[in-house]
Amino acid sequence: MLPIPGAERAIQAKEALDGAETGRQVVIIGGGSVGLETAELLAAAGKQVTVLEMLDTLAAKMVNVTRTIVLGHLKGYGVRLLTSCRCQEITDRSVIYQDRGGAVHEIPADTVVIATGDRPDSSLYEALKGKVPELYNVGDSNGAGVIAKAVNQGPAGLWRAACFAKKSERVGTFSFAQRPYS
Numbered sequence: 001m002l003p004i005p006g007a008e009r010a011i012q013a014k015e016a017l018d019g020a021e022t023g024r025q026v027v028i029i030g031g032g033s034v035g036l037e038t039a040e041l042l043a044a045a046g047k048q049v050t051v052l053e054m055l056d057t058l059a060a061k062m063v064n065v066t067r068t069i070v071l072g073h074l075k076g077y078g079v080r081l082l083t084s085c086r087c088q089e090i091t092d093r094s095v096i097y098q099d100r101g102g103a104v105h106e107i108p109a110d111t112v113v114i115a116t117g118d119r120p121d122s123s124l125y126e127a128l129k130g131k132v133p134e135l136y137n138v139g140d141s142n143g144a145g146v147i148a149k150a151v152n153q154g155p156a157g158l159w160r161a162a163c164f165a166k167k168s169e170r171v172g173t174f175s176f177a178q179r180p181y182s
């Protein structure tokens with residue numbers, strides 16, 4: 001849970017994307033790709049959406065072309081995008097945040113959505129360790145990422161990596177983790 005007072009009042013972005021009921025005025029905390037995706041969905045459904053991001057850039061990890069398109073859609077829907085703003089508290093009807101100059105503001109919110117990222121949960125992998133002959137921890141449970149990363153870490157990815165290493169006579173030195181996504 002986000003370590004701020006009132007965080008228990010908020011819903012998670014995944015719940016909103018799954019169709020959870022939201023009020024008219026929605027504040028999304030976190031302007032990464034999931035936050036912006038959620039903002040677009042809710043704005044398209046007629047909600048008044050504000051995105052609050054603590055960094056000075058929105059969706060910093062998004063591919064540039066996609067980022068430009070998504071930001072264009074959000075602008076078209078009139079989504080309010082606030083950067084360099086850190087959420088401090090969620091009350092029963094508002095969000096309190098601090099801007100880059102240190103000034104504190106309060107914006108009304110019927111629903112607050114948290115989109116500040118996921119932590120990997122490798123508990124199942126840890127529980128099974130040593131109990132099966134072959135076990136891999138792949139995908140988001142080994143660090144939140146993208147589909148290509150999850151696929152490349154799986155058995156097919158490991159097999160491809162082994163073939164590649166053999167072909168280039170780099171068996172034993174191939175660094176799978178540093179392989180670029182394809």
Ligand SMILES: Cc1cc2nc3c(=O)[nH]c(=O)nc-3n(C[C@H](O)[C@H](O)[C@H](O)COP(=O)(O)OP(=O)(O)OC[C@H]3O[C@@H](n4cnc5c(N)ncnc54)[C@H](O)[C@@H]3O)c2cc1C
Pocket residue numbers: 014017034037124138139140141144145146147148150
């Ligand atoms: C909102 C959102 C948008 C995204 N958009 C993109 C995108 O556009 N492009 C992209 O590349 N990536 C995107 N990602 C990231 C991508 O979804 C993940 O990186 C990818 O799904 C990871 O695959 P995975 O198999 O590790 O986990 P998941 O796809 O989450 O699959 C894990 C599965 O394991 C099941 N499970 C969990 N525990 C157990 C258990 N004990 N027993 C049995 N089953 C269990 C879960 O129910 C789930 O079905 C997005 C992520 C989110 C949250």
